[in-house]
Amino acid sequence: MTSALQTAGLCRNFGALAVTQNVDFVLPVGARQALIGPNGAGKTTFINLLTGLLQPSAGRIRLGGEDITALAPEMRVRRGLVRTFQINTLFPALTPLEAVTLARLEQRGASRRWLGALSGQRAAIDEAYDLLERIGLGADALQETRSLPYGKQRLLEIALALACEPRVLLLDEPAAGVPARESAELFEVIARLPRDLSILFIEHDMELVFRFAERITVLVAGAVLTEGTPAEIASDPQVRQVYLGSAGHG
């Protein structure tokens, strides 16, 4: 099993509080893996550590064999480690076309060209448009982002991440705040993504987790409690007691 992303002894302390405790984690290539745990388990902190928004107090992070622990967030993105945010982190006054074109320009190393016209970047605009069309936002490509319905904004979160040509995609509650029917549609979009893309997603809706995840990691109080297939996790008495028993399907 080749790992796409791996951590060894990853720790993060906020003062005396240990929010991530000695996490050894492996995300295999092509994984569809869920990260679950009760509120405050440190799931988003873990994603923030992986993507470089937070620096670990100890431990290493490797992306496809390369140690990326000290890399700046944007350098991790350029190497294919890309995330979405739990709370929409978009460009409100830009259109989806402009936002995704910008992501494409960053990937192409063309975002600092200041004497050429943007309209001359036809390939980047085409790629952005194709991606939006593929993800179901083609008809909304020219609307201001802030005027889009919430569900479409969540889709744009994913489109922006995909525009960065990820090898590893970290989805932080992609369906947060989206009505049940739409969140299933959103996960259908995620399920259709190329198989060589490795995906780790945080999700609270257990129905979605058990439907879309092939493996599940359970995080409790910043440490990995257990990991396994959905069937193994569902029958694990520890998980039932600590997580499912207390938090239910919320």
Added chain:
Amino acid sequence: MTMTATTDRTLPDPADRRAAAHAFIAGQARWRWPEAVFWLVAAASLVIFPHSLVLAAQVLIAGLFALSLDLILGLGGIVSLGHAAFFGLGAYTAGLLAAHGWNEPLTGLVAAGLVAGLVGFATSFIVVRLKGIALLMVTMGVALLLHEVAQKAHAITGGDDGLQGISMAPILGLFSFDLYGRTAFIYTLAVVFACFLVARRLYNSPFGLALKGMRENGRRVPAIGGSIRRHSALIYTIAAVMAGIAGGLLAQTTEFVSVEVLGFQRSAEVLIMLVLGGAGLLYGGFVGAAVFLVARQILSGIDQTYWFFWLGLMLVLVVLFARNGLLGGAKALLARWRRA
């Protein structure tokens, strides 16, 4: 001017949509008729206000200086209280060159831009690491530092007495500077328009989009692979070059440089001009500079001591009632009128 409108642009057919996508991006950069009116009015000053050409040139120079601040504040989101550092460096570079015999105007301006740009590039490494109060203090500190150096180096700069002995050669060897300020005005207009074209191209370039992204949501930019620091350093350097050219223009057209070009008041005034006109709109600096300088001319004529009172009142009213300055307010009114 190139702001995104909120109109419904849903298109049913994918083939139309792709064409519309390209047309949309190209349309952002299209010239609008108010822009043509603006530059025609500026050029027409030559015949409309033949006795106020000195003031008109000052407005254009201040407008260019405010445009350079707009690049870092309106587009890049970097607040500076010391932008006069680059204006002053440009003024002293052009002034000192001319005072020591290099009085060819165009190469003098290039030198003014280069020196200001070099210092902008050098200080950008500190500036891009700062935010909020620290950023304000450091930008202000750099300008104060240069101001004190200029004052102390009396033998070179003339200190408080100002730099004397500047005499410019004819532009391109053909057009001499005249007493009425005609040549100075045309020269200023040409240089300012050329700089504006560069700024406008930047605004509608890939880098312009990156800066708008940074302004909209700096948190997302690294998450799509963009480096805020590198983007900020580049725009800061470009803005410094432009501010340097504005300073150089002032030195050449007035044939005088005083230490005031590096002063805190100049940094504060250019910020007021931009806020008054509207940041991030390309033309806000010019509108603000025109209103500020014309108001100063009129109000200081009425009351030489207390004219700042009226300016303060105007600033408060604009900030309270016109979202994003006079130009932003006018655009909002126009949009409301179109919807009605």
